Amino acid sequence: MSARFTYSAWDGTQTGFEFDADGAFDELTDELLYHGDVDAALRRMMQDGMTDRDGNQLQGLRELLEQLRQEREERLANSDLGGVYDEINDELNDIVDEERHAIDNALRDAQNSGDQRRAENAEAAAQDRNMHLDLMPDDLAGKIRELDSYNFESADAKQRYEQLVDKLKEQLMQQMVDQMSGAMQNMTPEDMARMKDMMAALNEMLEKHQRGEDPGFEEFMEEYGDFFPENPESVEELLEQMAQRMAAMQAMMNSMTPEQRAQLQELSDQLMGDMDLQWQMQQLSGNLQQMFPQMQWERSYDFEGQDPMGFAQAMQAMQDLGDMDQLENLLRNASSPSALAEADMDKVRNLMGDDAAKSLERLAELTKQLEAAGLVEQKEGRLELTPKGLRKIGANALRELFSNLSKEMAGQHELSQHGVGHERTYDSKEYEYGDPFQLDLNRTIRNALRRQAGEGATSTPIQLSPDDFEIERTEHLTRSSTVLMLDLSLSMPMRDNFLPAKKVAMALHHLISTQFPRDYLGIVGFSETARILTADQLPEVSWDFVYGTNMHHGFTLARQLLARESGNKQIIMITDGEPTAHITPDGYPFFNYPPARETVEATLREVVRCTKSHIRINTFGLGADGSLRAFIERMSQMNGGRAFFTTPENLGDYVLVDFLDGKRQQARAGRRSA
Known part of the structure; x- marks a missing residue:
């Protein structure tokens, strides 16, 4: 029988959306892009915590340590260790008072009996007992030593004393x-x-x-x-x-x-x-x-x-404080989520409550969840992204940027029909996120039948699963070749430009690899010098702790990469600085700020070479001031490319819209030439 489901409106009380690997990875995306290191990103998430799909905040180590500190301070501020002795002293004093009362009663009874000898003996005994009690030392051990040899008048007082001694011995x-x-x-x-x-x-x-x-x-x-x-x-x-x-x-x-x-x-x-x-x-x-x-x-x-x-309370308090110290030491020195698994969760629950224990348990399981989902893996003692993790970072970055686009701007909306610029290759492929949803029905149904047969199901109707989807592969009539030049100079993180720029790089790579698979995308990072980056290196790339913005070297490498490619060629450069470095004829980097005349001239000569090679340079200037704006405009006039002066907040809008507009123009040009 087929499964039946019922649905009801969400009222905020239902549960079931647990914090899973995908949700954790979504939270990690910005940290991974900024630090370029899985272990560092996980440590940062460990410190700051995260939010699950229900909007519940998962406490991080900073919050847990603060809660632990408050718990310790509250116990120390409210308790008095001297009570260990006050409790015993009070009970001993009460026993002595009861004994004195019994002595007075015995003396009074003897005096009222009419027996002179009995009264005299009772008075002597009362004096002896009272003197014994009066001369007792003030310290607890001395009191107990004296009472051990004391001849009690009161049987009740003696019994209470013996019970107290037994209790102290037991403690x-x-x-x-x-x-x-x-x-x-x-x-x-x-x-x-x-x-x-x-x-x-x-x-x-x-x-x-x-x-x-x-x-x-x-x-x-x-x-x-x-x-x-x-x-x-x-x-x-x-x-x-x-x-x-x-x-x-x-x-x-x-x-x-x-x-x-x-x-x-x-x-x-x-x-x-x-x-x-x-x-x-x-x-x-x-x-x-x-x-x-x-x-x-x-x-x-x-x-x-x-x-x-009390004595027992004091011993329990010391045990709890010791457990707090051990837990604090563990939390402060945990280098990865898996290290948190060493915590005794029962003790955490007892000391800090259920919410803290639940947060710590989830943090401890984070690495295992990501590994089980195939997003990260251990290599030579450190965590690294898997190919699946690389794709997901790009998909997350692309989804975020598209979600930020206004309705008037280009969005990620595929049509069910083929658009201009595509032709069938009479081949198919498994559906991936971002692909146009052009199903190959024959192969999709065949995949479903094969899967159901493997599961032992032979009856109809056929139940389709997303894993069964297979789409018709298309190729573009017009091919583009793009090199993304990413500024890695120290000014980028100092001005909070690095993360938005790197996120755009990841999104652009994912967009091209999933929706325009025949296009070429090269990546060049530049600071004092430039270097070619692969797509696998992109998530881990970070800024360079050097000064210098070497556009000259970056354009040289980009031009060399594009010389081996076909189609429409372009360079997309994201930067926040003027050209302050270039490569000398001897092959050494030269840096000067403000920009030296020879640096500007070397950079513009390379722009001319790109122009002669029919390479368009589109520049995205972040926070461009007068001198940077003037240089970008001069470069755009020489090359014929476009200049965009933008901010970190809308950089992604400009880059993606410009790229997609360029693809549409190429498609229209290809149709006219056809």
Whole structure:
């Protein structure tokens, strides 16, 4: 059965136009033309982002880095690391207050009992307990040390204190574990014993690795792999993951005041009491700091807020800030979209939200999409345009220029009938964008039948696909030979003329190769000297970092190219400067500004040679001032060509319209001569 489709009006809520390779390539076209380098264009797009077909903005690295910076500043501005101790202090003070209240109640009950001896004993006990509480040190470790040996009057206060100590031990243990792995939660004594064994084995493996011996990584992971859910594939990867976690915890210590660090260390010593475990941790930390000095072990954060963080909150905040630093380092140093694939998208989503993660995922897939579409390919470690990519750049440039033409000017509108100047060659070709849509029905239907048979379909009706289209090949009765002279001097990018000029060059090449395939187009770039360019080189060509506008050399090369061609010959020159350089009789370039008399004379002599060879020179002057305008007009009078004084914004209009008008005139002249 044939597929059935239903249609409805677009209301802005429908989705389905994902950002694909074609859309990305359309966005890349200007960057590719300006930089002439696929990798550079992709890096620029990575930095600036892009817009998909739905008009949704895909965040670039600049925007993502700014968002990351704001996230970090917000956390630092709102939080207070001192809350780690405030929370514990407040709870200890509350326990002490409850104990004092219980002491007062016990003394009051004894005094009201009528038993003198009981009252005396209760008063002595109350004095002893209150003195013990009054003499407690101010630091947390000292308070806990004193309360450990204190004889509580209140059973509830004693229970609360024991629960607090257990909670602190669990948090400190978890801090140690978090420096090792993210796998263990709610550690039991058995887990702690096994972790000590794991750390001893880990330090031994690390020492073997440093000595260049076989560290026994596979055996270690087989026994202790459950500590490491990331499932590292080598000892280097395992150690790097651990170094990242320990560096984050070290950053928390570095962010504290000296007094806070001392309190935490003493508190840890007081509560943990496991010297072997702490020694193993210190040994591991020292080894990892030597192996990974780039982990910024001295890093610290300046918390300036008022919201106190609890112990667990502080450790999570340090982990998040460490993850932000790693992500920032990745984003700043990514040299290509594929490098972004190393980002942990779950962490990005947690730190920055779904939109940022989606943008990063799309940026990371950009290179693969372009390669899968056949638009770019890897060659010797760098990306280059494929023939398909070259054609698409030209098509994009041509489509943009035609879309900018006003309705009164020539447009890209093919007729269904053959026009004057074409004759059938009784041959056909596959349809390509830009071809006149003159279908060869026999071959088109035959292509569809062959395709459907290959797909296993034998029934009618025949379903046509664009890939089946084959058109009648025609040839022009009148052939044109054109050389495009493109100014590559430093003034072109300085005046923002380079991109429009190069876009016109790409569009003109695509127009001639697709709609006038028998015509010839040569390309000459000129600055201090001139050089011949091929169509394949055109997308990558850039301006020259030299001074000089050598029209003389450019006309010489263009004339030599056209001497080998037939038909109507013309040079199209796009420039924004006067002739300031020429080739001396000895073959060396000569430059002078303002233009030297010998440079102007050498250039005009070459114009005369072109004129004698029946080569018309049409010049497009960008931002022409008085002296440039005067030179172009003089050259046009000598040659009989036309002069156009235009701007970067409408350069394409002038060039394409002039070229197509010239083709129409040639066609009319060919019909009259026939």
